[in-house]
Amino acid sequence: MEKDTTLASRQEQLARFAKALGHPTRVAIMCFLAQQTSCYFGDIHEELPIAKATVSQHLKELKEAGLIQGEVETPKVKYCINRENWEKARSLFGEFFGQCLCKSGACCG
Amino acid sequence: MEKDTTLASRQEQLARFAKALGHPTRVAIMCFLAQQTSCYFGDIHEELPIAKATVSQHLKELKEAGLIQGEVETPKVKYCINRENWEKARSLFGEFFGQCLCKSGACCG
DNA sequence: TTTGTTTTTTGCAAAATTGCGAACAATAAA
């Protein structure tokens, strides 16, 4: 089973990542995770002015998008960026913004 | 009135852009606009397997996020990327993915 | 076993998103 790298599938993957980043709280979580060595649930919750159930929900979405991963260290849970997928996202966004710079002089004006 | 460049406001702006890009159809529209010299509504609609009302709705959201702009050329409407905001988005995503590369050796593992 | 700690899940309500057909708006052409 080969990896699907068609334009459509890359666009879908980009949209999936973008959707996960489409909420300020989730962007804040990603930035926080990127700058911390310890990243337990409680640390993340402490940073945010929202209920822990809500934090958990946002973490779940980031996890399902593949941007982060969680590791149980009973009774805590340590969260971190999923480096492999993070790199994939970086690459897709890079390609997206690269090709969309109107090289051909397209666009209005 | 100064421009707000706090971390929180940049995160919010990034989330707004990301949210607009959080749907495969809208990503496809952006890619299409970036590669065309003519970009009338009809051309965009032709590319997509969805009703024109739906296309119009997606264009409206991209416009409200500031990523594109429309210009009436009766009876058509010409759409194009909003270069200024596009550059702003590119910069924000660049910063985001740049700082989140785990420079400090943070993250698990 | 009971208690305590940490996080997830559940249940609920409000709001937003998605998609479509039909109706409408704006203008040019016949």
Added chain:
DNA sequence: TTTATTGTTCGCAATTTTGCAAAAAACAAA
């Protein structure tokens, strides 16, 4: 004026998202 052309808006339904409190899960410690 009537007719065509091109897009937008409206009204509707189905689904998803967002946020929270309360309950549940998982396990260590007393």
